[in-house]
Amino acid sequence: MNPPEIRAALDTSVVMRLLTGQPLDLATLARHYMAETERAGAKVFVSNLVVMEAYYACQHHYGMPKQAVLDGLAKLVSLTTFVVHPLLIEILSMPGLESAKPGFLDRLIHAEAITARLPLLTFERTASHLPQTTVLKI
16 A cells, blocks of 8 residues: 655645635635545645744634644644644653643754754753753853
């Protein structure tokens, strides 16, 4: 059996419509595309960069609380139609993520470094709790 076709990589504008439902005409079009993709047994890819941009845009342009954004992202990328970074869903399921130190974005950056089999180098002291991380100090 062949793996499912990955039809497209979603841009932030499409993810935002799926998350917010606004504007309605574009959200409807995005949902229709996703339903068609699911019926075809295909998938779409969502990059970490798009996830990060949507995370900020939902908070700053739509006034959504962090926890609501994290919950929405977790629900969306958990759908079987989505292909995402292998650690994204695990990170999004962490309790207390909205106030965790290091935060969501730092953890996602760390996950990419680890997946690439590279240590993370940072000045962020809170990142010292993450494995394979070096905090540069003066």
